[in-house]
Amino acid sequence: MDTDLNSQDRKDLDKFIKFFALKFNLAIKDIPEVTHEAKKALAGQLPAVGRSMCVEISLKTSEGDSMELEIWCLEMNEKCDKEIKVSYTVYNRLSLLLKSLLAITRVTPAYRLSRKQGHEYVILYRIYFGEVQLSGLGEGFQTVRVGTVGTPLGTITLSCAYRINLAFISTRQFERTPPIMGIIIDHFVDRPYPSSSPMHPCNYRTSGEDNGAAYPSVEDSQEVCTTSFSTSPPSQLIVPGKEGGVPPVPSQPAHGTQADHERMVMCTPLDGALYSAATPSSSEDTETVSNSSEGKSGSPHDLLETIFVRKVGAFVNKPINQVTMASLDIPFAMFAPKNVELEDNDPMVNPPDSPDVESPLQGSLHSEGSSGSSTGNTHDDFVMVDFKPAFSKDDILPMDLGTFYREFQNPPQLSSLSIDIGAQSMAEDLDSLPEKLAVHEKNVKEFDAFVETLQ
């Protein structure tokens, strides 16, 4: 087979594949550590039949629990395309494949998790050669075939298998080993793989690294950051944005360039291990509600105490309440206020069950073994706070501005215009008609004289 390909083409093909495995033709900034690791894993070899190059992405909590999230696999099979031109078509197709890889990496659930990594968990990667091991991805994982490129020596396939079931089973629930705080720099994982290469963190993303306009342009963001309705003094609590106000940003904390805007960040509390939405690189959000659970994360049986102030809109009757919650078995109990009955019925606080399929993230990390996983509260990953906009009434169901506006846009009809009254008056008119006619007939002569004066 090798003799079919001339030596220049062979060299080119090897070069392209090697560069693809590292990076190529795209101006991707090399992270030296990753390049070094990749080169080490390649060790002068290339992916070949039976010898796939795999990159495994996993999540590790500060307590030491870990979970595989994705496995990217670059495989080669024996199906050859002899007719294809190496230096031209294969190059272009490999380049296209790399762009597709970039596009797909932003679309998997692990990406959003990686944007939120910080004190509670980190994302690690590992590169290895050999048979791909998908068993760590849990049940029902999805596979995306990013693309294939035929070459004279075989067909290269890039695929990504990612976990759907993000239920996090804590393996350390009963071993109270001290949590491993901070970022794990090097960690040897005991895995039954042919090459047990070390895991490395993926948290190289710093706010200084963005290349200029790496984040959405400022003018778009400013359209977003209008003030909320309330004119009361700022409280400690973040409220979800309302119409025309700041939209809630549950999953993406503000990054470097947006330090200027008052981005409201909402915590995305997840059951089991409690994660904060802040990354180490976001420096500006003093208003973030932290669960004050750093260092206290763990089983939902931990007592969580939070004092927060409900932000109340202007012109609203109810004074600002202070609610202190101590949660017991139910996670997210801090967001389900106990002492105000109205709020149990309040759809804002206890939203009705979403009938649709939950996003993989929304299924989130509900710990399977833990008791009291919140029932029916499908909107667990963001805070719903009872926000009283201006003009809202308390005695009726609290409503948001949109509902208020719609209701009062159609006021009831004036009673004088209603049909009943009209009919009534017409009946009266009809009844009085004969009398009026009699009177007019009597005065016929006067009317005639009047008409003549007009002529």
Place this chain on the structure above:
Amino acid sequence: MNCRAEVLEVSVEGRQIEEAMLAVLHTILLHRSTGKFHYKKEGTYSIGTVGTQDVDCDFIDFTYARVSSEELDRALRKAVGEFKDALRYSGSDGIGQISLEFYQKKKSRWPFSDECIPWEVWTIKVNVVNLANEQERQICREKVGEKLCEKIINIVEVMNRHEYLPKMPTQSEVDNVFDTGLKDVQPYLYKISYQITDSLGSSVTTTMRRLIKDTLAL
């Protein structure tokens, strides 16, 4: 040669239109752009590099990668802005579609003008929904994010089928295949058009045409 046509459909809220369209169009153009060609004397050429960057959406739980070219971004934003305005102010039920067409120019002899032959058309059908309250909006943010993830995967699958692509042109022919007007990236020649459907289900242009025809017929 038949033109390849792909259709994608999305349902979004009014304020999500721009970001959703930009996400899809940028993803397609990421795959259909190369670095600038630098032709050398011996008839060979080298290809410049293409930078990429991430864009976080404000109204959708979604991030996409796009080519790092401000010129290209501006061109797309302009087209998408016009589409969004047309969709919101046309008085229609909020159904419209935007098309991204890749074409090749074929030089014709005088007096005929150059022909534009499309080889790939991407059509994105948009259905604008109106939501009643914040809770629904929050659900919409997430759902549209998931839908866009699926669309990106669809786009990638189509791109990697390696179906017809114009041949790499010689230096004299490069403007017939690529848009060489941008300074930092070279996409295939493309044009963006849109169509708004009014509530009767027919497009506004056909309604106008019918009206004019009817008036002339009297």
